[in-house]
Amino acid sequence: AIHLQEPEGKHMGFAWGQGNIFVYETLFKATGSGSPFIHEVRKDEDIYSPILRKLFNESHHIFVGLQTIREDLPSKNKKPQFVSISKNYRSVIRACMEELHISLNPTVSILLAIELIWNLCEVLFIDAAPAGSLLLHLLDWVRLHKADVDEKARDVLQSDSPAEHRDYWDVVVSYVLQGRLDEARQMLGKKATLTPAANNIFKMMDNLLSKMPFYNPGGTQTLTEFDVKWRHWHEEVDRCLQDNSFASNQHLEVLCKILLGDEDTLLEHKDLLGTWYHFLVSRLLFCHPTVKPTELHYYAQVNYSTKTLSAPEPLDSILLAAFEFDIHQVIKDCSIALNNWWFVAHLTDLLDHCKLLQSHNLHFGSNLREFLLLEYASGLFTHHSLWQLAVDYFDHCLEFGRVYLELQIERVPLDTERKALKVLRICEQRQMSEQVRSICKIMAMRALRNNRLGSALSWSIRAKDAAFATLISERFLQDYCAKGTFSDLDLIDNLGPAMLLSDRLTFLGKYREFHKLYGEKRFKEAAKLLLSLMTAKIAPRSFWMTLLTDALPLLEQKEVIFSADQTYELMFCLEELTSSLNTPSSDSDKSMQEEDVELTKVELLRLALSRNLAMAIVKEGTVET
């Protein structure tokens, strides 16, 4: 909560950011004093927790693996894969829970709830266990989420006299309620040895416990056979109760009643059961172990209303919806209850792969799975670091993912070149040329601002941005005119085919080539190149003077380099240049000195050209004898 200091007369203004809101105090008046603070309100703190980050990263890995499961396998073969993926997700949640537990973080309880829900969804929807196995899975589910039994048992066993520990009977009853009959029998054995007088009844109880049938899904017994067997056993237990066999020991009598599934007895042990769903499962275990999935919801409703431990919580309604096989309701309730889209996005995605979600389109956006994934990924994008994960999520949202990605990727802050390269790689792999161009332009401008022309040029080459390349080439040339040397020679020398990106760039490359040729004393080729630069109109007019001046040393050589024809062309260029310079549009504020220099240059050129022409004519006219 943000509290305004002295709230009278003050207002709160806000502005949307990316995933957050900036809130500030204001008077909405031009003058007056106010608090200088801006508060940033983030709607999702979870993504900033370092431990939860592991959850996001690991689950991203699992998510990507899930998307790449081959579509052509029959669904029969895919179910074990889906179940194992579901278990992977759950183990990631558990790993986080353990770490959070150590650091006493309150998010643990939320993760516990999430894992509970996910586990139930796995049992009911993904594994879709039929009658018989269903109860076994539900038993596992309950056992997994009631860890205090083991703690209590450990305490009892480690005490001097376990059978006389005050929690002893609690432990035994808890074991029975969870269907862990072997362990219950072991515990009972300890009491039995202490009270040899009551040996008989203990033996009887042990007998009953050992004979309770459990359905074996992999076995040869059919469900009906199991049912028959179970009923026999049930009748036997009932007979023992009616015979008052356990009348002498109150605890054993209670156990017997539990084995019969007596509702009142079960209710008496509310605190041991803890939750209504434990109550539900225990009751099913002892009343109706062959419960069918379709019958579940009836029992769930009934048991929920009889045993509300506390005020109805969101968790309860989610679980109820799950028992009713109403997947959409589960997802909807979870979306509302949790402040982070992680859970619903991943669960929905998995369920969608299992083909359990009817593909009804929402009246906005696309289907449910895509909507949730987009929301989740958009949330990730607001994180300074986790945005990279979000890219994969967008990739697997077929309808709108690309659009979202295009919009978001441009807003990733580009602090270093390395980060820019990574973002660029993402864009290039997806042929997002607009974004590539925009990112390269940002980096190029930044380089330009720091006078790093070579860097700016490479960025514009990468973006294939001709206009910008032209701009930078101009800068290069201006630099050259100012300083007489080139910077970033290596880059210009190695342009290769990139040179053709823009005319100015081509000129720059070729001009540099001219310098190289000159440096290697390959004068004829250098001369030819120089001439072609002007005649082919590659060189901008403004640069011709410089080029002609570069030609001077070649003209002054003892050896004739420019042929007569070439000299004529040079003269032509010079005339073209001077005629345009002499037009009145030339700058009138050129100082006298500059004009002088210009004139001298032109004269020198004229002289050199004529001399060269003379020598060339003579040379070409000479007949070799």
Next chain:
Amino acid sequence: MENINAKYVSQKISKTRWCPVSYSSLQQPEVFATGSWDNEDNKVSIWSIGNHNNSGLEDGFEGDPQILCEHKHGGDVLDLQFLDQERMVSASSTGAVTIFRYHPNTHTISVLQHWARAHSYPCDNAPCTALVCSSPEIVTVGEDGRIVVFRADQEGAVRVIGEMRTRMLPPHKESSLKLSVVFVRECRQQHNSRGDLPKDHGGFDGDRAPLHCVDRHPNQQHIVATGGQDGMLCVWDVRQGGTPISLMEAHSAEMWEVRFHPTNPDHLFTCSEDGSLLHWETASHSEMPSFLQGGRNSSVISHGALTPAGGNRPLSSAWLCGDSGKGCLETTHMLPSQTMSVNSLDIIGQCLVCGTDGEAIFVNRHVPV
């Protein structure tokens, strides 16, 4: 490949480095350092994979990295090197260079020295992109195009090698300056006063794609391997310069690091943006091993670009054989499945450590070398 486990560490790892072990002991390395990037608060951390007296097997795997200590770091860690067994140097995206000291007894890290603006533009920060250590000197390179030499015990920079305007490599090639930095060390004796770069550090003309990483063969200093933006692995002979001896299509995206194995240089490791870490093994004179443990592996015939001149040299390395005549190159993927970009790797002995953008560290203690 069964020996490799992921440890999720809640920070994107940009560099991992083993703490050097003394060569006299034949121990495998146990301690490594990591640097993070792209976090609001970046950190330099020290991890251990040794056997702990107290942990038992509660973390599941013996050898699961445990964090020993960490220290805040301003800006992304762009490079990290160990000066010696206790000190490490980091290069930051803010342009700063810092020396950290790790105290193994108290498991703490302290800052020994900090040069805040080793590299900078007039109006901005220039990231320091790479550094090379040869105790007590540290040579760093930054996006501003300068090479700066520091000494570990001195306050200011010892030498700044120019604005590099006349011979500046394009900024993507900053890390290739590492190579020339290596040459600078060698040439220092000759160019004491001017600290010039040697004129021709094998002007890599044929190379069009920007380079990101460079490594030298530990024994034969003229052999250099490079990797760049196009993911190609090039092996060069610096004496002949110009064109690479062999070009291999290694990865489908930028290659971030390439490393020769320090004691067994027939092995080379590369890691890349495409999420794979490859182990290259060249058969020198013996029969190529017909088995390689685990994982997908494929034979890659190197495309020779240049046959070694001068006929048979007695000490020519298998890396210099352009054609497949002398044997194939075997490559193995070292990571179990597609991960996010692998930013960094380091190998000593049989232990390999690498860090990814998926905020995971992978350690393999039984690399077949």
